[in-house]
Amino acid sequence: xxDLPLHLAAPVPVPEKTRExxxxxxxVFELRSISHSYGRNKVIFDVSMAVWPGEVVGLVGDNGAGxxxxxKIFAGYQQPTGGTxxxxxxxxxxxxxxKARAMGIEAVYQDLAIVDQLSLWxxxxxxxxxxxxxxxxxxxxxxxMREEAEKAIAELGLTRVRSAxxxxxxxxxxxxxxxxxxxxxxxxARLLLLDEPTAALSVRxxxxxxxxxxxxxxxxxxxxxxxxxMSHVLPVADRIVLLELGRVVRVIDRGEVTVEELQDLIAxxxxx
Amino acid sequence: xxxxxLAESLLxxxxxxxxxxxxxxxxxxxxxxxxxxSPQTMTAITTVASTIAIVSxxxxxxMISGEFDLSVGQNFAFTPIIWAILFVSNGVNEWLALAVAxxxxxCVGVVNGLVTTIFGIPSFITTLGMFxxxxxxxxxxxxxxxxxxxxxxxxxxxxxxxxxDTPFYTPLLWMFVIATIFWFVLTRLRYGNWTYATGGKVxxxxxxxxxxxxxxxxxxxxxxxxxxxxxxxxxAYIRGVTQGQGQNYELLAITAAVLGGTSLFGxxxxxxxxxxxxxxxxxxxxxxxxxxxxxxxxxxxxxIMLVIVVIANVRLGRFGSNQA
Numbered sequence: 001x002x003d004l005p006l007h008l009a010a011p012v013p014v015p016e017k018t019r020e021x022x023x024x025x026x027x028v029f030e031l032r033s034i035s036h037s038y039g040r041n042k043v044i045f046d047v048s049m050a051v052w053p054g055e056v057v058g059l060v061g062d063n064g065a066g067x068x069x070x071x072k073i074f075a076g077y078q079q080p081t082g083g084t085x086x087x088x089x090x091x092x093x094x095x096x097x098x099k100a101r102a103m104g105i106e107a108v109y110q111d112l113a114i115v116d117q118l119s120l121w122x123x124x125x126x127x128x129x130x131x132x133x134x135x136x137x138x139x140x141x142x143x144x145m146r147e148e149a150e151k152a153i154a155e156l157g158l159t160r161v162r163s164a165x166x167x168x169x170x171x172x173x174x175x176x177x178x179x180x181x182x183x184x185x186x187x188x189a190r191l192l193l194l195d196e197p198t199a200a201l202s203v204r205x206x207x208x209x210x211x212x213x214x215x216x217x218x219x220x221x222x223x224x225x226x227x228x229x230m231s232h233v234l235p236v237a238d239r240i241v242l243l244e245l246g247r248v249v250r251v252i253d254r255g256e257v258t259v260e261e262l263q264d265l266i267a268x269x270x271x272x
Numbered sequence: 273x274x275x276x277x278l279a280e281s282l283l284x285x286x287x288x289x290x291x292x293x294x295x296x297x298x299x300x301x302x303x304x305x306x307x308x309x310s311p312q313t314m315t316a317i318t319t320v321a322s323t324i325a326i327v328s329x330x331x332x333x334x335m336i337s338g339e340f341d342l343s344v345g346q347n348f349a350f351t352p353i354i355w356a357i358l359f360v361s362n363g364v365n366e367w368l369a370l371a372v373a374x375x376x377x378x379c380v381g382v383v384n385g386l387v388t389t390i391f392g393i394p395s396f397i398t399t400l401g402m403f404x405x406x407x408x409x410x411x412x413x414x415x416x417x418x419x420x421x422x423x424x425x426x427x428x429x430x431x432x433x434x435x436x437d438t439p440f441y442t443p444l445l446w447m448f449v450i451a452t453i454f455w456f457v458l459t460r461l462r463y464g465n466w467t468y469a470t471g472g473k474v475x476x477x478x479x480x481x482x483x484x485x486x487x488x489x490x491x492x493x494x495x496x497x498x499x500x501x502x503x504x505x506x507x508a509y510i511r512g513v514t515q516g517q518g519q520n521y522e523l524l525a526i527t528a529a530v531l532g533g534t535s536l537f538g539x540x541x542x543x544x545x546x547x548x549x550x551x552x553x554x555x556x557x558x559x560x561x562x563x564x565x566x567x568x569x570x571x572x573x574x575x576i577m578l579v580i581v582v583i584a585n586v587r588l589g590r591f592g593s594n595q596a
Contacts, residue, residue, distance in 0.1 A: 097479075098481065101481070107479070109479070113476055113479075114473075114476055115468070115469045115472035115473045115476050115477060115539070116472060116473065116539070117468060117471075117472035117473075117535075117539035117540050118465070118468055118469060118472060118539075122465055122468070122469075125465075126465065126469055126476075126477065126480040126482065127477075127480030127481035127482050128480070128481070129462045129465055131462050134461075137457075137461050137462075137463070138461060138462035138463070139460060139461060139462075140460055140461060140462055140464075140465065142460070167284075
């Protein structure tokens, strides 16, 4: 064990009890036999997976396993060359990422979430400003947006944030992620896509972001958590989908394996 | 959550440092010269300041959304030249001529915006190209001559006449109107939020549904039209225009914006900061003449001050924030 990197050797906190997830209904999002090629280069082979409401699914794989392609398919940036996508029980096809967003699929990218120069409330409502018409113009309802942003962030528990007027540049990387996640929840997202949200974060920061993810899940959102390292997703994932060379090689249900078995799996697959 | 303290609120007012700078400069010249507050000096300072400020307001909108416009100085001559050729030389109705001239100025902005956003090249290059195009056109249109209008028309009086018994001219009033409108647009309208977001970080802005390309294209037009309009005011005030009018104005407008706290990288800046910056430039220009410094030394002084202010801004950048 001593040869392992620290984050693999350290004990991973996995909750004792398995949360019950109701998978009898329709999943939020489902991939059915999805395949994808870039020209002649096939990168995704017959992938089927689903995310149910209130569930955190970890999508884990090495670089080149096809994670980013799947993420792009989820977010509407890529249209799969084969298979079907189902959103809330209906077949869908997203022509653009904006269409996916409009349906409630929110991608929270680490450096694509927040505009540093804007204050917290302006960030929170960016692109979805509350306005009242002023002739042909849209007048910002500033007080209302301030109050709503403050309320949502207070519920999130970012205690360090004192006011919605605070510039976002004073927030840490983890807090920005948390703001982005809260914003997605506030605007009624159904599915949250997170791409390595804890990369380059301190331990305490990571815990805060994971807490935000937990809150989103408790709100009934489906969460797809993508990471190259299984130990990152382990603390929150209800299921882990292992991806290798464009194929799903294993789906690990938290109820199915013990902490020790998971640790073994990580140890054996140090490259994932 | 608590509201910010008074000190924090003051720190976050971006107009405060340039305003203090202006105050220091004004006090200095008041102490050094006997006639700083004379009507003549006031006329000189406010007319120089108001045209630079109007150009700078448009340039500031564009800079906040993350782009430059180096063609405003040439547009400052191009638009009044078109206006004057149409109505002074060819007897077209003055208002129609003004509308056509401003429409052409807008077309310059449209081309700047489309070329920059479609081909994804730096606006520095696009508008530098436009600078030369307009310079050539201006030369072609009046080839070294001066277009003079001895008898100011109604439109000209509205744009550049004396205001009653005051030492001030109408461009100063227009400047306040235009600055107030764009202050409102930037801080109170959704479009202002989008302008800040576009220049702040284009990726998240786009991801949040802000039409960043469109925002930039609109601001290119704003920058071009107000440069043209300010040029027309200058023509109306001087009652003449040469192709040399507005020389260096692209750089002065950017300098005024930067002195006023606008970032060269987009995402931050205020309208009133740029107005104060323009007054700072004009006060120094006129004040140096008053204390007997050779007029040409003014630009040297401005150059040194610009660099010092930017160094100070970078150093202090981690304090003070953006607009609320």
